[in-house]
Amino acid sequence: MVSRSAAMSQNDARNQVEHALAEIVRETLAARQDIQVPGLGSFRIVHHAATRMRAKQGDMEFTPPRNEIRFTPEA
């Protein structure tokens, strides 16, 4: 823990914070929610509905729905 262990090096403490940050970002996105990281940018889930396309020679192609992670850097 950051404050509990006096012996913990600054690097270890930073690594723990980094992993905790990554874990929160991952969990939030996995729950299909958006998250903003001040000083970095925001992550959001963009949903793409299924599509139907006319391909060559009248073939028809159906693409399944999907979610995309989109990152917008902080200005």
Place this chain on the structure above:
Amino acid sequence: MDMDLTHEIARRLGSSPEAVAPLLEEVLQRIRQKTAQGKTARLPGTGIFQDRGAGLVFEPDPGLAEIVNAPFAGLDIITLTQPAQGSETGQARHGRRPGRSMPHASRKRRRERSQEHVLPGIGMIVIVGIIAAGAWFMLSDRTADPAKPDISASASEESVAGDFSAPEDTLPGESEISPALVSPVTNDALAARPELLRGGEDIDQALGGYTIVVVSETSEDLARNAAQGWREQGFRVIILTDMQDGATRYRVGVGQFDLLEEAALTRDALAGGELPRDAWVFRI
């Protein structure tokens, strides 16, 4: 997500926001510095950041991209090809297709070919019938006229096949020509066959085929509740289980279709209306 990141990290680490804040700033500063130098910065288990001159760009780890797409895992692109001689008419991109199903377009072509043979036959039957009716009329007339020779017995035996006055004699003819009277079943008509989608009985997994997934859950109870809801709306339902990233996923499907084409066209017609917008075809 509406959360104070510093507080949440502190809570998870059993620390204080005051202790976490400068460390978090260090982490973020390192990412900004590395990317500003044209290097790649990684956020563990999440993805990488890079800046190639057009601003900071994030590329998620494949694992994270899979997690956010877990409800759609295993859903394939479906291509329905135009009918061509000897070709199949529909396929999932990853080649999951039952061998026992006769391609619909092939069935249609076969039906059309059989009609080409049957139609001239109908004309012949009509002509023979007209001739036989005429003969019957003439023979009846002769029977009534004692001056004319009575040949009705032999003549009627010869004209049995064309004797429209005897219903039992027309039955074989009807069974021969009946295929021509049935309209060819189109893909649209197949897509609208209600018994494939709705009915009193649930889907028989042993029969295989395709279903349309309307719910995808990681909880079996939630999936069962959802299935019951669809069942109460009159849909034939099934719960399919699948392992995704070490966790069991329970998919609720409605309808059972022999052919990928039927399922795909039904989904296309009903998604966003009777079925959820993200409903998708899945192999049973």
